[in-house]
Amino acid sequence: DGGITQSPKYLFRKEGQNVTLSCEQNLNHDAMYWYRQDPGQGLRLIYYSQIVNDFQKGDIAEGYSVSREKKESFPLTVTSAQKNPTAFYLCASSRRHEATNEKLFFGSGTQLSVL
Amino acid sequence: GDSVTQMEGPVTLSEEAFLTINCTYTATGYPSLFWYVQYPGEGLQLLLKATKADDKGSNKGFEATYRKETTSFHLEKGSVQVSDSAVYFCARLGGNTPLVFGKGTRLSVIA
Numbered sequence: 001d002g003g004i005t006q007s008p009k010y011l012f013r014k015e016g017q018n019v020t021l022s023c024e025q026n027l028n029h030d031a032m033y034w035y036r037q038d039p040g041q042g043l044r045l046i047y048y049s050q051i052v053n054d055f056q057k058g059d060i061a062e063g064y065s066v067s068r069e070k071k072e073s074f075p076l077t078v079t080s081a082q083k084n085p086t087a088f089y090l091c092a093s094s095r096r097h098e099a100t101n102e103k104l105f106f107g108s109g110t111q112l113s114v115l
Numbered sequence: 116g117d118s119v120t121q122m123e124g125p126v127t128l129s130e131e132a133f134l135t136i137n138c139t140y141t142a143t144g145y146p147s148l149f150w151y152v153q154y155p156g157e158g159l160q161l162l163l164k165a166t167k168a169d170d171k172g173s174n175k176g177f178e179a180t181y182r183k184e185t186t187s188f189h190l191e192k193g194s195v196q197v198s199d200s201a202v203y204f205c206a207r208l209g210g211n212t213p214l215v216f217g218k219g220t221r222l223s224v225i226a
Contacts, residue, residue, distance in 0.1 A: 004158075033213060035216075042217055042219045092159075102208070103161045104214055108156075109157070109158050
């Protein structure tokens with residue numbers, strides 16, 4: 001089945017540690033996105049990528065890094081510089097970026113908590 | 116910048132009640148408008164969309180009409196069910212930014 005897969009579902013980070021969240025899609029989509037979800041704040045965009053080997057910062061990129069070496073994969077690293085990493089992280093993809101009627105397909109999310 | 120404002124929750128309704136969740140957007144250009152739904156512990160799913168003024172999106176008994184004159188895209192359902200309990204997000208797409216979401220409205224439907 002085609003879809004977008006995030007792993008792990010739950011992740012724990014120790015102080016000063018970097019952790020990487022995985023996001024894989026087999027939908028042949030060009031664009032991929034990372035959102036952070038906090039209670040009462042909705043979804044905020046961290047990074048997005050329109051095409052392989054290219055990505056742009058979203059609204060809250062500080063303390064995060066991404067790579068887009070393959071079309072199918074868009075991993076997110078939460079670095080030790082991110083002082084408040086506890087949140088629900090959602091990855092999404094779409095066929096093309098900025099198409100006026102393009103819908104996003106979402107993964108099932110990763111809950112990151114700090115130990 | 117581009118933004119979406121939706122009514123704050125939580126909203127608690129009895130089964131078969133009428134639902135309205137308000138959503139307004141900033142009027143930069145002619146954005147496409149969406150409602151997404153998030154069930155507990157899951158990602159978001161597209162519920163419905165409208166791409167131009169006066170379009171009505173509909174799905175699973177939910178409806179929303181793109182109102183350019185009031186820059187609104189309110190979500191409605193005539194008779195909610197317990198299974199509709201979820202968080203609902205209004206979103207807009209247009210200009211140079213990726214999809215912009217509202218803060219979400221949690222709906223709880225009780226039997």
